[in-house]
Amino acid sequence: MNSDQVRQTYLDFFASKGHAIVSSSPLVPGNDPTLLFTNAGMVQFKDVFLGMDKRDYSRATSSQKCMRISGKHNDLENVGPSQRHHTFFEMLGNFSFGDYFKEDAIAYAWELLTEHYKLPIDRLAVTIFEKDDESYDIWVNQVGLDPKRITRLGPKDNFWQMAEVGPCGPNSEIHWDKYPERGVDDIIPSLQADDNRFLEIWNLVFMQFNRTQADPDHTGDYDDPLPAPGVDTGMGLERMVSVMQGVPSNYDTDLFMDIMDATQDILKHQDAFREENYVAYRVIADHTRAVTFLIADGVTPGSDGRSYIARMLIRRAWRFAHKMGVEQPFLSGVAGAVIDKMSAIYPETRRNEDMIKATIENEEQAFIRTMDQAVGVFEGIVSDMENEKRDQMAGEEAFLLRATYGLPFEITRDLLQERGLELDEVGYDAAMEEHRRISGDIADDFEDVSVYQDLLANLRRAGTLPEDGVAYDPYDYSRFNQETTVLAIVKDGAKVDSLEQDE
Structure with missing residues (x-):
């Protein structure tokens, strides 16, 4: 079957x-x-x-x-x-x-x-x-x-x-x-x-x-x-x-083989090279599957919460490809293979295909522009670690790489593990909390929904919103071009009166 x-x-x-x-x-x-x-x-x-x-x-x-x-x-x-x-x-x-x-x-x-x-x-x-x-x-x-x-x-x-x-x-x-x-x-x-x-x-x-x-x-x-x-x-x-299917690994099933075959066609790799780099191929297939569905469900790459996960997955997949010599964006093509494989049962992927591909390519390009600088800073920190005879990167250093240079925590950890080095995760957590305290940003892993709950209650009390709420289709991205009445605007977890273009 x-x-x-x-x-x-x-x-x-x-x-x-x-x-x-x-x-x-x-x-x-x-x-x-x-x-x-x-x-x-x-x-x-x-x-x-x-x-x-x-x-x-x-x-x-x-x-x-x-x-x-x-x-x-x-x-x-x-x-x-x-x-x-x-x-x-x-x-x-x-x-x-x-x-x-x-x-x-x-x-x-x-x-x-x-x-x-x-x-x-x-x-x-x-x-x-x-x-x-x-x-x-x-x-x-x-x-x-x-x-x-x-x-x-x-x-x-x-x-x-x-x-x-x-x-x-x-x-x-x-x-x-x-x-x-x-x-x-x-x-x-x-x-x-x-x-x-x-x-x-x-x-x-x-x-x-x-x-x-x-x-x-x-x-x-x-x-x-x-x-x-x-x-x-x-x-x-x-x-x-x-x-x-009688295979030893989930990655040997048609769920992944079709995606990895498409990746090989796009990158023009020989079979032996693909076999030698099987971990990279699996990561690319897994992460591209995940981010294709995340974007189809309305999650776009960003710096916090769910958006951070989308960004991290794209950048981590591309970094594994870069280790194989890839220099140009290509993951949108892999996403096309995911959509071909999955759209019959999950049609939202096909409906949003153009947006999915464009979002992935834009994120790849942004990472390509900043990766050399980020890795350069990383190498400088590792050099300091060697001079100081320490085998653990400080949490503040890892947070600097993420916050200033766009290098996700997970990629920093990968780079360190490849060299037999460690990362102070407790210190990273502390640096993250301190950043959130100073910036007033309360949304990292979870979104603060109290603003939405208060807004909903106020709209209902004012008689602006019916008791059963408003109709909303999470897959109908054509709604962005519809004429409608704006009841409220929320930006970065707070109610605002207006937005500028491109915000």
């Missing part, structure tokens, strides 16, 4: 089980201002699970665009060298809002995997929460799974909670056996040790309780049964496609 078939098989299967197919929400969460990016399929259903929203369906399925990258505290350095790490990924999921529960959720998962994806049973194993006898009984007595393929694990691995108090419950993970030759008797020890024999492909979360007070030992003494238990499952598309 190709990736489109894997995705569609999932959605069609759950549609046949009475689930509404719900479109992916944008990468910028509309209902959770504390979240930098949408990072799971359940984000758009969070208010439904909390009982604050009511939909006209009680079961749903989706393929959700996700980003798991939060400022500098992330696994970014693993993107490329790792077989599985990505900044952007798709999460397939099925959800029950007080409808079905464990029995059906487990049965659906097993039917899809073994009858539709046709995965052999002797390559599958599951984990459950150590106290979840109900799930164990379903797996053994209803599904018929050999108990030797079921591992009980503690709350760190198999218990989900939204916060210290509130909705929570056990989960059951389904794993693919990469090394079945190690035998059945090794399954439980291997899953307990997490020794790389297995690849997790699906997580079934059973929201069963309301935790009334913190319970770090998971005694269950403060867990009241929810009146309407829910199901929230997540299957990483990239991982599932790697299993279905």
Whole structure:
């Protein structure tokens, strides 16, 4: 199966089980201002699970665009060298809002995997929460799974909670056996040790309780049964496609190979050169995928918050290309390959193709203009470090490179790691906080939304805005050329009376 078939098989299967197919929400969460990016399929259903929203369906399925990258505290350095790490990924999921529960959720998962994806049973194993006898009984007595393929694990691995108090419950993970030759008797020890024999492909979360007070030992003494238990499952598309296509890495699937093939055509590299520089090719493919979707969802490169992530990804991808001898902008062409690959399921990428390409190329050109100077300053700092016999760059020095010369923290860290040097991240955080304090800038990783909340309330009180707000399509960029009434203007987190041209 190709990736489109894997995705569609999932959605069609759950549609046949009475689930509404719900479109992916944008990468910028509309209902959770504390979240930098949408990072799971359940984000758009969070208010439904909390009982604050009511939909006209009680079961749903989706393929959700996700980003798991939060400022500098992330696994970014693993993107490329790792077989599985990505900044952007798709999460397939099925959800029950007080409808079905464990029995059906487990049965659906097993039917899809073994009858539709046709995965052999002797390559599958599951984990459950150590106290979840109900799930164990379903797996053994209803599904018929050999108990030797079921591992009980503690709350760190198999218990989900939204916060210290509130909705929570056990989960059951389904794993693919990469090394079945190690035998059945090794399954439980291997899953307990997490020794790389297995690849997790699906997580079934059973929201069963309301935790009334913190319970770090998971005694269950403060867990009241929810009146309407829910199901929230997540299957990483990239991982599932790697299993279905029998390849060792997510980057060997058609989701990435088409993009890397296009990159090779644009850069006119020989196969041997591409193989030698596989990390750079993976980084370029991953980061360009991510930024294509970010721009399609309205995030443009800038110096703070989500905009900083977009800028950093473009500049980091280009820097990896520069290491291969690239001197001119080219990532907009790679973005075209991303759009060709993904626009059938995510049409917003095609609708905004011109803007995506122009934005990426403009950011590349800006970085090319400043990179030599930034790297020159970096080299001067490293020379000082050598003279002073220190192997750690001060946080203030790294912040200077970002704030004055446009060199993202992540690239500074890459450059240092390539030389076996370190960066004082605590000192960097302190320098960033001091800058924000002096400048009055409160928006870095998260946007301060209080100004919007106050503005909304004032407009409603004045009778200017209807109770249900205004219509807004995050993908309709033609709105910038429409005649309309301006109710308010917000710039840099504050209400202003006017804007100058190009602001």
